[in-house]
Amino acid sequence: MSSQSDERRHFEPGIVPQRRPGKEGGTRDRNRRERTRALCEAAVPLFLEKGLEPTTVDDITRAAGVAKGSFYRYFESKTQLVEALYAPLDQAVDEAMQRCQGALSRARTAAQLNTAYAALASELGTVWMSAPALVRLYLQESRGPATGAREPIRRLSDRMMTGAVDLTNTAHAQGLLRDLPPRVTAIAVIGAVEAMLVQFFEGGPLGDPAEATSALITMVLDGVRKVGR
Numbered sequence: 001m002s003s004q005s006d007e008r009r010h011f012e013p014g015i016v017p018q019r020r021p022g023k024e025g026g027t028r029d030r031n032r033r034e035r036t037r038a039l040c041e042a043a044v045p046l047f048l049e050k051g052l053e054p055t056t057v058d059d060i061t062r063a064a065g066v067a068k069g070s071f072y073r074y075f076e077s078k079t080q081l082v083e084a085l086y087a088p089l090d091q092a093v094d095e096a097m098q099r100c101q102g103a104l105s106r107a108r109t110a111a112q113l114n115t116a117y118a119a120l121a122s123e124l125g126t127v128w129m130s131a132p133a134l135v136r137l138y139l140q141e142s143r144g145p146a147t148g149a150r151e152p153i154r155r156l157s158d159r160m161m162t163g164a165v166d167l168t169n170t171a172h173a174q175g176l177l178r179d180l181p182p183r184v185t186a187i188a189v190i191g192a193v194e195a196m197l198v199q200f201f202e203g204g205p206l207g208d209p210a211e212a213t214s215a216l217i218t219m220v221l222d223g224v225r226k227v228g229r
Contacts, residue, residue, distance in 0.1 A: 036074045038064045040085055043078075044133050052082070052141050052149045078149040085134060086152050089127060093156070096123040097163040104170040113176045117217045120167075125211075128197065136201050139194060164190055192216050 042064035046055045057078065061068045075081045103116035128135045138153055146154035164186035171177045177185075196212050 032074060035066065035070060036084065038066070039071060039074065040081060043081055044085065044137065047137050048133065048140065052078070052137075052144075052153075079151060082149050083152045086138075086156055089131060089134060090156055090159070092127040093124065093160060093163075096120055096127065097160075097167065099123070100167055101170060104167060104174065107171070107174055107176060110176065113171060113174075114218065117167075121217050132201070135197060139198055139201070142194075161186060161190060189217070 039060060043055070043060045046059050046063060050059070055078070057071050058068060060078075060081075061071050075084070097120070100116050100120040103119065104113070107113050107116055138156065141150050141153045142157040144150050144154075146158075161183075165182045168177065168182035168185050172179070172182065193216060196216065200212075
């Protein structure tokens with residue numbers, strides 16, 4: 001399991017609320033960024049330990065060592081804090097999916113299909129390992145109702161599913177995959193990847209997650225690729 005020091009890395013918020021922004025680079029702007037970062041760093045271990053919904057703003061400000069009023073100076077709600085945490089991951093996942101989409105739209109052979117998906121696996125593995133605590137929190141919360149502070153995580157989950165289906169449709173259009181339901185394929189792959197990540201974070205004998213994900217994609221492609229392409 002990751003230590004608390006591991007869980008406190010990589011928390012540069014992707015969205016810094018614009019209340020009282022001050023001059024960019026000025027004292028007020030720096031203070032705002034430092035306070036937002038401190039609140040995010042304090043929140044994530046609590047979310048992992050107690051869950052998103054049970055964790056209160058009081059819990060977060062107490063752990064951050066700031067007054068409760070300071071939270072609402074920088075965030076409107078826990079939901080906005082979670083949005084700030086996941087914004088960099090959202091962007092990185094979207095960009096990786098877009099690059100894979102472009103590669104698949106140009107693919108004409110099985111080798112090019114494999115290369116496109118292997119590149120996606122490598123990129124996503126790098127993204128996931130850059131913020132392990134956020135990935136753990138995603139795995140913990142992404143199956144719950146899309147309400148309150150969990151909504152940004154569920155949006156990311158839904159976008160990943162939609163993106164995976166879109167990639168499969170593109171590969172189908174290129175005549176590279178067998179005629180299988182794209183959503184079924186996407187659910188199978190995403191579910192297997194998430195199961196492997198759980199094993200990794202629980203200390204299972206998985207090895208490098210990026211390599212394991214690449215191996216999984218190869219196995220899936222061997223099963224769904226059209227013969228002779």
